[in-house]
Amino acid sequence: MTNSVKLSSRGRVTIPQEIRRELNIKPQTEFTVTAADGKIVLTPLPTADDWEKMFKDTPTETVELDNNGHYDPRKAPSFHNWMQNG
Numbered sequence: 261m262t263n264s265v266k267l268s269s270r271g272r273v274t275i276p277q278e279i280r281r282e283l284n285i286k287p288q289t290e291f292t293v294t295a296a297d298g299k300i301v302l303t304p305l306p307t308a309d310d311w312e313k314m315f316k317d318t319p320t321e322t323v324e325l326d327n328n329g330h331y332d333p334r335k336a337p338s339f340h341n342w343m344q345n346g
Contacts (some may be wrong), residue, residue: 261277261278261279261282263276263278264265275302283304285304289304290304290305291303291304291305295312305321317342318342321336321338322336323335323339324336332346
């Protein structure tokens with residue numbers, strides 16, 4: 261999908277509605293702005309829901325560390341599995 265937009269005197273660009281709908285971009289969405297290969301790249305920042313989805317499978321068991329920062333895999337099997345397999 262290609263659209264032509266114009267930079268305002270205040271440095272603003274409007275993302276066309278059809279693109280916002282296609283990408284499910286809502287008002288107040290925050291972005292990082294970078295330059296790559298001579299192009300401007302807008303990347304939406306993760307929302308609270310995104311973070312929840314990213315970490316939903318992270319183990320929540322208590323993991324005891326020894327004085328060297330090591331844990332006993334037998335005492336924290338879910339954490340150990342997560343560390344080994346992601």
